[in-house]
Amino acid sequence: MSGESFTIAVNHVTRVEGHGSIRVNVHDGVVDDVKLCIVEAHRFFESFTRGMKPEEIPWIVGRICGICCVGHQLAATKAVEDSQGLVPSEQTVLLRRLLNLSQFLQSHVLHVYFLAVPDFLGVPSVLPLARSHPEVVKRALRLKKLANDFTTVFGGRTLHPMSNTLLGWRRLPDRAAMADIKRRLTEALPDLEATVAIAKSLPMPPYERETEYVSLWHPDRYALYDGEVYSSDTKSTVPVSDYEQVTNEHTVAHSTTKWSRWHRDAYAVGALARLNNSFAQLHPAAQQVASDLGLEPPVINPYANNLAQVVEIVHCAHESLALLDRALDGELVSEDLSFTPRAGRGFGATEVPRGILFHDYTFGEDGRCVAANAVIPTSQNVANIEADMRAFAPKMLGDLTREALTLHMEMLLRAYDPCISCSVHMLDVTFVE
Amino acid sequence: MKPKIAFFDFASCEGCQLAILNCEDALLDLLERVEIVEFREALSEKAPRYDIAFIEGSIHREEDADRLRDIRERSKVVVALGACACIGNVQARSNATAPAVNLARVYGEEARDRVQTDPDHWGLWAHTRVRPISDVVEVDYYLRGCPVVPTEFVKLVTALIAGSTPRFPRAPVCTECKRAGNLCVFAQGETCMGQITWAGCDAVCVTQGYRCDGCRGILPGANVEAHRDLLRDNGLDDAAIDSRYDLFCASQRTASRPKAKVAPKQSTLAGRPTPGGRAS
Numbered sequence: 001m002s003g004e005s006f007t008i009a010v011n012h013v014t015r016v017e018g019h020g021s022i023r024v025n026v027h028d029g030v031v032d033d034v035k036l037c038i039v040e041a042h043r044f045f046e047s048f049t050r051g052m053k054p055e056e057i058p059w060i061v062g063r064i065c066g067i068c069c070v071g072h073q074l075a076a077t078k079a080v081e082d083s084q085g086l087v088p089s090e091q092t093v094l095l096r097r098l099l100n101l102s103q104f105l106q107s108h109v110l111h112v113y114f115l116a117v118p119d120f121l122g123v124p125s126v127l128p129l130a131r132s133h134p135e136v137v138k139r140a141l142r143l144k145k146l147a148n149d150f151t152t153v154f155g156g157r158t159l160h161p162m163s164n165t166l167l168g169w170r171r172l173p174d175r176a177a178m179a180d181i182k183r184r185l186t187e188a189l190p191d192l193e194a195t196v197a198i199a200k201s202l203p204m205p206p207y208e209r210e211t212e213y214v215s216l217w218h219p220d221r222y223a224l225y226d227g228e229v230y231s232s233d234t235k236s237t238v239p240v241s242d243y244e245q246v247t248n249e250h251t252v253a254h255s256t257t258k259w260s261r262w263h264r265d266a267y268a269v270g271a272l273a274r275l276n277n278s279f280a281q282l283h284p285a286a287q288q289v290a291s292d293l294g295l296e297p298p299v300i301n302p303y304a305n306n307l308a309q310v311v312e313i314v315h316c317a318h319e320s321l322a323l324l325d326r327a328l329d330g331e332l333v334s335e336d337l338s339f340t341p342r343a344g345r346g347f348g349a350t351e352v353p354r355g356i357l358f359h360d361y362t363f364g365e366d367g368r369c370v371a372a373n374a375v376i377p378t379s380q381n382v383a384n385i386e387a388d389m390r391a392f393a394p395k396m397l398g399d400l401t402r403e404a405l406t407l408h409m410e411m412l413l414r415a416y417d418p419c420i421s422c423s424v425h426m427l428d429v430t431f432v433e
Numbered sequence: 434m435k436p437k438i439a440f441f442d443f444a445s446c447e448g449c450q451l452a453i454l455n456c457e458d459a460l461l462d463l464l465e466r467v468e469i470v471e472f473r474e475a476l477s478e479k480a481p482r483y484d485i486a487f488i489e490g491s492i493h494r495e496e497d498a499d500r501l502r503d504i505r506e507r508s509k510v511v512v513a514l515g516a517c518a519c520i521g522n523v524q525a526r527s528n529a530t531a532p533a534v535n536l537a538r539v540y541g542e543e544a545r546d547r548v549q550t551d552p553d554h555w556g557l558w559a560h561t562r563v564r565p566i567s568d569v570v571e572v573d574y575y576l577r578g579c580p581v582v583p584t585e586f587v588k589l590v591t592a593l594i595a596g597s598t599p600r601f602p603r604a605p606v607c608t609e610c611k612r613a614g615n616l617c618v619f620a621q622g623e624t625c626m627g628q629i630t631w632a633g634c635d636a637v638c639v640t641q642g643y644r645c646d647g648c649r650g651i652l653p654g655a656n657v658e659a660h661r662d663l664l665r666d667n668g669l670d671d672a673a674i675d676s677r678y679d680l681f682c683a684s685q686r687t688a689s690r691p692k693a694k695v696a697p698k699q700s701t702l703a704g705r706p707t708p709g710g711r712a713s
Binding site for chain 1 (some may be wrong): 443444445446447448449450451452454455457458460461464493494497522523524526527529530534535536538539560563579580637638641642643647676680
């Protein structure tokens, strides 16, 4: 294709959450411009939450994103509790970890089966698979239903759950329902093996780039709900309250966006970042799957994020079984959820399927919200996705047809599992050289 | 021929499309009877004309309004999917603040001024107001709630395929809450929006231990003044009452009266009785 000039444009990329477009300009056979444009309309959560009461915040900001509503609720809950000087009980933390795990299972199954696998099998969507690979689709629906029911048992419903709030649960999960989820999870383990088998058969585009990986890190467990902020560059952590030093949201010339950077121009968050940073804390069964899939840290091929999600599906299933045992050991008790609102600022972070999520709220003397900030995984990843595209496009230009290059760009964007509704304040990221 | 169904999203969390994907038990059966031609969140395919267009999300920019009008022109039946499309949902609360102030709070003043004066970004940044889709086009059916109730989706599609007009209850959440056997939220010392909110959710939030915040929108004809008196009697001042209504129903509270542009005669798949404009 040398000597040609053309533009590859993919408007409103499909099978991602939210609206994004990719542009690759090639001039005289050389890539001279790569852009990832986020064209979603803004919704101003950080503005209109002002005036809300502490307990209303997690409930409302869950609406930032349908797929990660639990994660937004949990990060906001932790931030609001921090601002109000509230400390949740051990029981509450246990239930929150289970609620969070249910969302990881739901989101990863959805992403791997519905959004990513069609690319690797060369079909436009999951629908043709219903005819060509019915067992795959039925298994996907079965796993997704299990994960959704899991969320419903702990949250009250799958989307925008309402049972959980500050300090605890308005209505505790039913014991028989928890036991049923445990039984179904155990029975689903063969489905997970079949999922791993699919993952093994997926061809991985061979593109790699040295990357800084950022995630929560916890000394005792694979950090999904709590921990400090870890960088693969420094191999050390900083507290969540210092998150602004991590995200360094800044604007760049000719761009309307806030970018994130820590020790380099860009960093990556998500399943691959967690796997790289917390491999030692993975459940042994998940470690085995990672080895089988060839994922020994450091893994610097961003397409492998889909494989890391499969590893995490296995980890989350085993972790859920262990925590369900704890929840079923003895009786859950109703807790006093009352408190007197006060002024103050608080920070909360949790891992969500797409990476580390930060929330930050300030309340005035009247106990009403006066300032809010949320830094979303996708907005942290956007600079890194573009850096990948910038690094890979010239190589792909030599290796691939124009159509294949386009597909590989879309697959790269999808591999990050971007959640664009969440990250609208990352409008129009551009790279021009 | 199977009816062609399409899904489109505007400003939203896309959770209502996810809620549809979550109809696992009904999904494969439904797929035998309809053809899904656009579903950007799950498919890569596109099509020119639709029998039923489901619209998720509220309308914030003129370019989005144009896209919505274009979809309306190409669709026999338009359905508002979820609270964002039906009533503007939580983000309509931002209408109480000037767009320039909202932009400054989120992006900073410097960034706001830079992007708003850059002609390359005028379209993207031309935020006008958060509008329900009925402010822009005629809407045939409303699937209410944040998120939608999947069984209402299945009921609507099933009725339309059968050539009939689906009916949804026109009653407040309270009726379903009583039927569910819940202790009244007011009796628990809290306040509730259930009296003035469209039913159809089976009062799930109260059943699960919370209160109703009105995500399905204000029932036409509801006695809002009496409800505000009740909230006042339970210790909320006017500002707190406004803030409460504005959690989900800001666009309805600020409108002079609840506004819903329902097509004069609701469309079925046989088509709409309106002449002109659209090729058959």
